[in-house]
Amino acid sequence: MAAYAAPVADVAFLLGKVFDFDRCMAELPGCEEVDTELAVSVLEEAGKFASGVLEPLNRPGDEEGCRLVDGNVSTPKGMAEAYRAFAEAGWCSLSGDPEYGGQGLPRVFQLMLDEFLCSANLSFSLFPGLSRGAVEAIEHHASPELKAAYLPRMVSGEWTGAMALTEASAGTDLGLLATRAVPNGDDSFAITGTKIFISSGDHDFGGNVIHLVLARLPDAPKGVRGISLFLCPKFLPGPDDGLGDRNPMSVGALEHKMGIHAQPTCVMNYDGATGWLVGEPGRGLNAMFTMMNAERLMVGVQGLGVAEAANQKAAAYARDRLQGNGADGTPGPVAIIAHPDVRKMLLGGRAFIEAARALAVWTALQMDIAARHPDPDTRREADALVALLTPVVKAAFTDFGFETAVAAQQVLGGHGYIREWGMEQFVRDARIAQIYEGTNGVQAMDLVTRKLGLEGGDLVRRFFAIVRADLQAAEPQAGAALVSPVAEALTRLEAATERLAGAAPLEAGAAATDYLRLFALVAFGWMWTRMAAASAAIGVAATPFEKRKTVLARFYVERMLPQTLALAAALAHKSDAVMALHADDL
Ligand SMILES: Cc1cc2nc3c(=O)[nH]c(=O)nc-3n(C[C@H](O)[C@H](O)[C@H](O)COP(=O)(O)OP(=O)(O)OC[C@H]3O[C@@H](n4cnc5c(N)ncnc54)[C@H](O)[C@@H]3O)c2cc1C
DSSP states (O other): OOOOOOOOHHHIIIIIISOOHHHHTTSTTOOOOOOOHHHHHHHHHHHHHHIIHHHHHHHHHHHHHHHHTEEEOOOTTTTHHHHHHHHTTTTTTSOOOHHHGGOOOOHHHHHHHHHHHHOOOOOHHHHHHHHHHHHHHHHHHHHHHHHHHHHHHTTTSEEEEEOOOOTTBBBGGGGOOOOOEEEOOSEEEEEEEEEEEETSSSSSSSOOEEEEEEEEOTTTOOOOGGGGEEEEEEEEGGGGGEEEEOOOEEEEEEEOSSSTTTOOEEEEEEEEEEEESSSSSHHHHHHHHHHHHHHHHHHHHHHHHHHHHHHHHHHHHHHOOBBBBBTTSSOOOBBGSSSSHHHHHHHHHHHHHHHHHHHHHHHHHHEEEEEOOHHHHHEEEEEEEHHHHHEEEEEEEHHHHHHHHHHHHHHHHHHSSSSSTSSHHHHHHGGGGTTSSSOOHHHIIIIIIITGGGGEEEHHHHHHHHHHHHHHHHHHHHHHHHHHHHHHHHHHHHHHHHHHTOOOOOHHHHHHHHHHHHHHHHHHHHHHHHHHHHHHHTTOOOHHHHHHHHHHHHIIIIIITHHHHHHHHHTTTHHHHHOSOGGGGG
C-alpha cells in the first residue's frame, strides 16, 4: 500500500489562505521571521521523517510489541534508533524555550509535526509528546534548580518524560490516590506507591526517564487538595551532571492492551524513590494540569493523525479495488470508489479531518498569541479560548478520529478486518485516545460544568460572537447556501448553552457528551465556511486543490451538519429517562 503522505499542502493552504499566518506571526515578538514558507519547509522535512523512518516501524512494532526483560523495557526493533535520530535532528526541541536550548518555533509547527507523527506511528508519538508536557509542567512550576538540572536535556530529547497519576483505585478520581511522599530531611522526599498505566514509563533509548508523580504528604488532607507533585528521575543526579545511581523505582509489569503495542504502558513501583517537589505542597493537581492540558490537545491530534493515515490508505485501496457495476450504469467491475456509499465513508472522514486540522491550527495560533502577544488582555483572551476548546479538541477529534478509522476499515471490507492491510491496527490504536488523558465523557463534563461557566458565561458567548462574525464575513464568498445552515446550527448551540447554564449536576451529566458533539459539529462547520470562503476568494486562479475544498464544505454542510438537529432534539429533554431505572435494571 502507498506510503503515508504528510498533508503539507493542506497546512500551507490553512496558514497562507485561511488564517493570515504571516501577519499574525509578525505581531508576535520572537516570531517576526516566521512565515508560511518557513512552516512549509520545516513540515516537509517532518513529513519525510514521519513517512520515511517512523511509518516503516509501525506495523513491525505492533507485531513485536514491548517486552520486559530482567526488569528493563525493551522496545521493538528500530524504535530506539528512530528516537535517537529524531532527537538528534532537533525535532524534540522544535517549540522548546530557547532559554533551555529549544528552537522557539510556534505551536502551529509543533501541532502539525505531532499530527504527522501520530499518522505514521502513534506509539512513537507518545515519547516526545509526554516529554513536552512534562517540560511545560516543570517550566511553569518547578524551582530554578530543578529547571536548570532537567530542562535542557529534556528539551533536547536526550531525556524523556512520563506522567504518573493513575493508580488501581484512582483513575478519573485522583482524590483517591494513595502514593505517599515523606520528607527525607533535605530538600527531597521518599516516594512510595504503585502507579498503573504509565505511558513511556521506561524504555531502552538511553538517558534518563523523568517521572512527574502525584503523591500525598504525611499531613495532607483527603481529596485533591492533599495531592502534591514530585519529580522522580530513573537515575539520580551523578557527578559532573552525569547519571548517578538508579533511583528505587522499577517497572513491575507491562500492561497487555488492545493497541499501541510499541508503546510501553508500565506498572510502576516507587519504593522510597527520591523525588523533589514541583510547585506548592497540596497544589500538585494544579501543576499537573499544565501537563494534562498540553497532553489533551496532543491526544486530540492523535485522533486526527490516525484518521488521516487510515483515510489515505482507504482511498488508495478504493481506487484500485474492482467490484460490482457502477451505480450510473457503467458495466462492472468498477473501482469501489465509484459506489456512492464508499464515497460517503471516505468523504465523511475527509470532511472531519480537514475541518479538525483547521481547528487545530486556529487553536495553536491562540496558544501562540497567549504565550507571546505584547498586550496582556489579548494574551488572556487567547488563553481562555484555548481553555474552552481543549476538551472539545480532545474528545471530538478522538471520537470522530475513531469513527473515521472504523469507516476506513469498512472501505476495505474483509481485507480491513484481517491484519495484512494494517487497517485494524488503526482502529485498535485510535481507540485509546478516547479513553486516556481523561475519558471523553469526562472532557464533556469539563466543558459543560467548568468551561461554560468561565467568566460568568462571557467566554463561551465571546467564542460564539467570533464564530458568528466569521460566518458573516464568509458569506459573500462562500455563499448563503453554505453559511446559513452553519449559522442556524450555531443558534441551536447557543440555545442549548443557555439551557445548560447553571444546570443541576444531573442535567449537566446527562447532556454533556451530546452537547460536546453539537459544539464540535458547529466548530467544524465554522472552519468549513472559512475554508470555502478562502477557496472562493482565490477566484479564477483557484486550483483543483482549492476547488475541492468547496465540494468538501458542501458535503459537510449537507451530510454531516444535520446531526446537530438530532443532538439539539436530544438535548431538549431532561435527565428523567437517563436516571429512572434502578442500577440493577441496566
Ligand atoms: C494505554 C493507556 C495509557 C495510559 N497512560 C497513562 C499515563 O501515562 N499516565 C497516567 O497517569 N495514566 C495513564 N492512563 C490512565 C488513563 O488516563 C485512565 O485510564 C483514564 O483517565 C480513566 O481512568 P480509569 O481507567 O480509572 O477509569 P474510571 O475513572 O474508572 O472511569 C470508568 C468510566 O466511568 C466514567 N466516569 C468516571 N468518573 C466519572 C464522573 N465523575 N463523571 C462522569 N463519568 C465518570 C468514565 O468516563 C469512564 O467511562 C493510561 C491508560 C491506558 C489504558
